[in-house]
Amino acid sequence: MKRLSSSGSLDALISICPPKEEKNSKNKQVYSREFQAMLDSLDEEDSIEEAGQATEKKRRLSIDQVKALEKNFEVENKLEPERKVKLAEELGLQPRQVAIWFQNRRARWKTKQLEKDYAILKASYDSLKLDYNNLEKEKEALTLKLKELKAKLKEENSESSNSVKEDSPNFPQHAKDHDLCGNNDDSDRIVKEESNVNAQLLISPASSSSFPFNGSSSSSDSSNHKSWFQPFDSRVILGNMYHPQLVKVEEQCMLTAEEFCNFFSVDQAPTLQWYFTGQ
DNA sequence: TTGTGTTTTATTGCCTCC
């Protein structure tokens, strides 16, 4: 087949054809039917002229041909031999041309599908990354807060243990004597002392009836602050060396990991999206 | 007009299936 632009008669045709139409829609095949027919007939003439030569140039399919092929592709993107021959006859093409068109069309479809899949995956990844970054920030803030609170706790524990030593005659003997671990290490003794102090504060009516996790307790109210804060000394919780009665009280005050996170809701409400969405 | 990038048509070589 002959290249259109090389034909001398084409120049005349182009002058007939409005420039706007020529530039439109990506290719010249958006012509009127009459013009397309003229092109086709010209091509046929050129083909006849050059029938003797071995140089057959590529020729683009007409709009109608492509439309028909697209329609068929939508129905079924693979081509059975019968359908191929029938389609080729209908469109005036070689069966091989139809087969090649389908093959190339499948390749294009696959590329587009891959692009779509990639876009979806990328969006998912970006969203996940955002969540991760937010959680990281949240974690950092919580860690910082935890450190501060631990420091505060330590400080207040040392203060309260001093005052408790003075008041010790009032503390229930069974709570003092019970050592479930039966361990007499110095470190354990210290923990025990602290836990006793914690227990004492816990069972006092004033502290057990209210558990001010709402941030309303001001730091100036040190006694109240102490009473709800003590159970969170990790050593106390992990040591688990209370009298059963006291442990029961403690269990009521113990928080799950999630609840513990909510503890900080005064300053920053943890979303915990990862936890809830992951279920 | 021309250079360059993109799209479309066609070929080649390899693989699988019957």
Next chain:
DNA sequence: GGAGGCAATAAAACACAA
């Protein structure tokens, strides 16, 4: 072994900016 599919690639056709 032949038919058909696919990936990679060539080459023509086309679009478009400079």
